[in-house]
Amino acid sequence: MTFTRVSAKSLLVDPSPLTVPNERYVTGFVESSGRLTPRIGTRLGIADIAGAWRVRLGIGRGRYRVRPGLYAVGAPTPASAVLVTANYKLSFDELRKRLSGIDAWIVVLDTKGVNVWCAAGKGSFGTKELVERLAKLSLKEVVAHRIIVLPQLAAPGVSAVEVATASGFRVVYGPVRAADLPAFLESGMKKDAAMRTVRFGLADRAVLGPLELVHAWPLAGAALALALLSALPFSGGFGSRLSAISSVLIGSVVLGSLGFPILLPALPFRSFALKGAALGTVWGLAGSILAAARPLGGVSLVLASSAIVSYLGLNFTGSSTYTCQTGTAREVKLGIPAMITAAALSVLAGGISAFSRY
Amino acid sequence: MREWRYLLNGSSLALDAETCIGCGSCVEVCPHDVFLVEAGKARIRDRALCMECGACSRNCPVGALGVSSGVGCAAAIIAGKRGLASSGCGCSTDSSSSCC
Numbered sequence: 173m174t175f176t177r178v179s180a181k182s183l184l185v186d187p188s189p190l191t192v193p194n195e196r197y198v199t200g201f202v203e204s205s206g207r208l209t210p211r212i213g214t215r216l217g218i219a220d221i222a223g224a225w226r227v228r229l230g231i232g233r234g235r236y237r238v239r240p241g242l243y244a245v246g247a248p249t250p251a252s253a254v255l256v257t258a259n260y261k262l263s264f265d266e267l268r269k270r271l272s273g274i275d276a277w278i279v280v281l282d283t284k285g286v287n288v289w290c291a292a293g294k295g296s297f298g299t300k301e302l303v304e305r306l307a308k309l310s311l312k313e314v315v316a317h318r319i320i321v322l323p324q325l326a327a328p329g330v331s332a333v334e335v336a337t338a339s340g341f342r343v344v345y346g347p348v349r350a351a352d353l354p355a356f357l358e359s360g361m362k363k364d365a366a367m368r369t370v371r372f373g374l375a376d377r378a379v380l381g382p383l384e385l386v387h388a389w390p391l392a393g394a395a396l397a398l399a400l401l402s403a404l405p406f407s408g409g410f411g412s413r414l415s416a417i418s419s420v421l422i423g424s425v426v427l428g429s430l431g432f433p434i435l436l437p438a439l440p441f442r443s444f445a446l447k448g449a450a451l452g453t454v455w456g457l458a459g460s461i462l463a464a465a466r467p468l469g470g471v472s473l474v475l476a477s478s479a480i481v482s483y484l485g486l487n488f489t490g491s492s493t494y495t496c497q498t499g500t501a502r503e504v505k506l507g508i509p510a511m512i513t514a515a516a517l518s519v520l521a522g523g524i525s526a527f528s529r530y
Numbered sequence: 531m532r533e534w535r536y537l538l539n540g541s542s543l544a545l546d547a548e549t550c551i552g553c554g555s556c557v558e559v560c561p562h563d564v565f566l567v568e569a570g571k572a573r574i575r576d577r578a579l580c581m582e583c584g585a586c587s588r589n590c591p592v593g594a595l596g597v598s599s600g601v602g603c604a605a606a607i608i609a610g611k612r613g614l615a616s617s618g619c620g621c622s623t624d625s626s627s628s629c630c
């Protein structure tokens with residue numbers, strides 16, 4: 173990030189004094205109550221869209237940040253609404269692109285580049301950061317009212333009662349999705365059940381797949397090692413055995429990463445590990461039939477792919493929007509040993525199959 | 531709308547109806563629409579939808595709600611077990627609707 177010096181009286185963007193991010197989303201400045209505030213655009217550019225895909229693939233996520241501080245959209249006055257968000261640029265972009273035609277103040281908290289919900293869970297989008305930020309920005313001098321709108325998903329980290337006591341601002345929790353903000357503001361800050369509830373639709377889930385896949389590469393390595401072992405000995409069609417076995421196993425890594433999120437609601441059981449095991453078993457069976465695997469080789473493939481998809485499924489609890497800690501802890505406790513056992517048996521079966529005729 | 535259910539969801543959620551003043555904060559913050567306010571008191575509509583995020587208990591003005599909250603994220607739990615620093619659940623992520 174580069175910074176431009178501007179000659180302003182008091183710019184409310186970190187770090188004071190007088191530096192603002194020279195980012196493309198800053199389109200100008202708003203003067204109000206004798207202070208200059210950077211105005212941000214509501215149209216995303218190609219760089220923003222490319223950036224969003226980059227972080228979805230896991231590249232530079234920790235660095236995808238916006239400088240904390242006060243920003244403006246449109247031409248806000250002391251009567252305009254104050255919207256608070258996290259400094260993960262994806263959260264910030266999601267907010268600003270919904271605000272065309274709206275005049276508002278935006279307070280960006282320092283959540284260490286983490287999105288609203290995660291930051292609330294970890295406490296970095298919390299009462300303390302909010303209260304301190306409001307004081308630092310002297311928000312009371314910017315607006316005449318005493319209401320701030322927070323994303324609803326910040327609520328696990330923020331106590332509205334404590335914020336009111338410490339800062340004098342009343343917290344109103346807005347909609348879960350920034351897309352509903354215009355309607356929410358229009359209606360005088362009323363929200364219905366749909367605005368309050370988290371969805372986890374097909375598109376929400378599918379978009380998480382690529383990142384799961386990027387994180388799964390160690391598993392793909394292990395799968396390849398198992399494939400090499402099971403394809404032994406080096407004589408009599410090693411190459412074709414290797415390619416058949418590795419397609420089934422690498423396929424299960426891809427299926428567990430990209431397919432599992434999409435198929436989630438269609439899979440049986442509530443447990444993510446069991447959902448994964450079921451999917452992996454079906455995949456392993458189909459694969460061993462197609463690959464015309466030997467009996468023990470088939471057993472090895474089924475065990476390995478169910479362990480792989482089950483592990484990836486369990487990992488997806490981290491991306492889901494409805495798993496609780498108690499349940500996930502139980503899954504980890506029971507599931508991980510089962511997966512390790514299945515993987516060990518799979519290696520054993522694969523090895524025996526390689527050195528026998530079974 | 532689809533309602534998502536998971537293992538042991540909501541098992542630790544407790545509502546003390548005596549203390550509740552029916553302010554509706556819990557309804558406002560719950561992302562799974564677990565509560566109703568009826569006749570001046572909150573009621574748990576469907577406990578199995580609760581993901582134990584802690585939003586309701588943190589925002590109840592009279593402390594009528596309790597829930598043991600934490601991240602429902604396997605990577606964080608495994609990292610925690612291995613004694614890794616403060617269970618960072620790979621969580622510098624992602625689409626506005628998801629954690630970890």
Ligand code: SF4
Nearest residue numbers: 550551553554556590
């Ligand atoms: S937030 Fe607390 S006091 Fe208010 S309705 Fe819910 S339980 Fe009752």
Ligand code: SF4
Nearest residue numbers: 560580581583584586
């Ligand atoms: S813990 Fe979260 S999901 Fe559970 S009832 Fe409270 S606000 Fe709703």
